Amino acid sequence: MKNVTLRQLKVFEAVARHLSFSRAAEELHLSQPAVSMQVRQLEEMAGLPLTEQIGKKVFLTAGGAELARHARVVAQQLREAEAAFDALKGLRSGRLVIGVVSTAKYFAPRLLATFRARHPEVELRLGVHNRELIVQQLAENQIDLAIMGRPPQEIGTHSESFADHPLVIVAAPEHALAGLRRIVPKDLENETFLIREPGSGTRSAMERYLSEHGIVPRQSLEMSSNETIKQAAMANMGIAFISQHTVGLEMAVGRLATLPVAGLPVMRRWYVVHLEDKHLSPVALAFRKFLLEEGVPLIAAAVDSPLAPVRAAARSRRARP
Template structure:
């Protein structure tokens, strides 16, 4: 079959997004150009690769087979490029990192220091919640991921970077502010601002209270740690957030950490990638860099 790499790359993007429009945006092409390449590819195979049901498109049986082959071919070519780059001893490359939204409070500092050391490196940073990170791992679309608890259903190679304490926060004017050894059960009486479904912070919080035989009776869902901090400052309720997100608010005394028995919840940050994935020289360098430098780069508030 006379199939071009351009057609494979365009097909893979359409198959990944299940959208001609989103694929065109991703590839910086016009939608007619994408549609034309798909039609030419279908002409070569002699089979339809997509079918439309209502306003949505789906892969046909032949489309699923083509997706499997296209991903394998493109991954092999990318691996070959990495090998030849390393043989030439290049100090440049493209680093693709995906991180949990909470990790975005410290990862940019690491990336800035890394890029000063390797100025020829181009970085793509994707900040998303746990569900988005699991999707990236499943699709193997990124070099390295920094997140909390490693997934159970996807084989990964992971290493602990550092602890990630989750602490209870309140405005300084809250009645519980300044109290010592607050019973955890007392928090059941409070409204809690929590992250959206799919967030690792929310999952850890819910798991923790279940393990303690408790539950949060009143909650308000927020889409980000920033929204929770603003809501807590405004008096909407309490929050449970990573200590890594609180440096500025604690310094300016806009928020305070409550002294609650059984808290903080101690989690870990991990750096990981799919098992068996061949890391580029740049990705390996960043992997080693974050393990060595993370404690030097970060200035965390101290817990009393």
């Protein structure tokens, strides 16, 4: 394969990562036929099939898996070269790829906007996924830094906490438990829990809390996003164990109520995480330092900003004669 190009390796690495020609084309801003042509040219040079399609699914052959491994190594070396050049330039430019768990999407844009205002030449990319996918992206070195609630134990990482992360149980104001002044964990056994999908950090935290208190929910309804869970809770379909950072607006306008359960909120932490052996670029180092020094007030501002009009309206009503 003496004549293989970096472009062809980049295309094949994307196909191998997504196991999809269309998603690789979308990521690389190419047409699907162009991606297919690059892979066919690689197959001709290799003298072996690299992919096979069964139904609508794409699989790697043994040769494809081997080439994908080498393509990832080449891609990583190119990223390291790019980071080295960025280091020579300082913070005037550079690229930073950040992955955040879905619960952090309520404050992550505020963090990035503030950082970007100080470093306008830096190229930022933000991906929002559940915890399982963020861990996978860390392991495959697809992201420089991750913001998450619980650092992974299954891969070697370096993590530093930078802000509190309170978890609460909420329900519709008309829910029977919402009118109580004090609730013990056992009171929750007969309730329907609105829960996130497997792989979610919020779900893992909820399962640990329930297990610690010997609670087996009567019924649970699984949903794939915090927004859907909030809507279901407001419709009084059940109660939700959820990050307090996601429900400030709904509580301020009276659509949700925090249940006064003994032992809550569960106070966890937000972490900035990267691979243990990863060489961080100047941009990544600067962003990590920025989170550690300024994350707390910026998260508070991001969570509180939707509430400002609500509070202003409430003050106006109280001021009327």
